[in-house]
Amino acid sequence: MSICENELTKSVLTLLAYNNIFAWRQNNGGVYDPSTKRYRANSSMSGVPDIIGILPDGKFLGIEIKSPKGKQTESQNLFELKCIESKGVYILVNDSYKFTQKMSQIVANWRGE
DSSP states (O other), rough: OOOOOHHHHHHHHHHHHHHTTTEEOOOSEEEEEETTTTOOOOOOOOOOEEEEEEEEEEEEEEEEETTTOOOOOOHHHHHHHHHHHHTTTTEEESSSHHHHHHHHHHHHHHTTO
C-alpha cells in the first residue's frame, strides 16, 4: 500500500522537526475563490518545492514530495538544478523509508560524523 502525498509530507515535516531543522510546508497550489467559483493562481515562483527549510549549517533545503508514481514537472526539475548549483540541498521524496535514510546522511554530514 502506497502512502499519499499528504501523509508523506506530514512524515517528512515530523522527521525534520525531530532533527531540529527549521522547515515549513510551502503551499504552491491555487486558492479557491468562492465568489468567482474559480481557483486563483498562486503568486509563488514556479517549481518551488513542497517543503522549504534551512539546515543548521545555513544551507537551503528544498524537498519535493511525490507519490510513488508521481513525476517532477519541468519547472520543478529546473528549480532542483538551480538549487544544487547554488550549493543547496534538494531532495525528491516518494518513499518515507528512503527519505529517512537520506536525512540520516544529511544530519551526519552537518554534525561532522
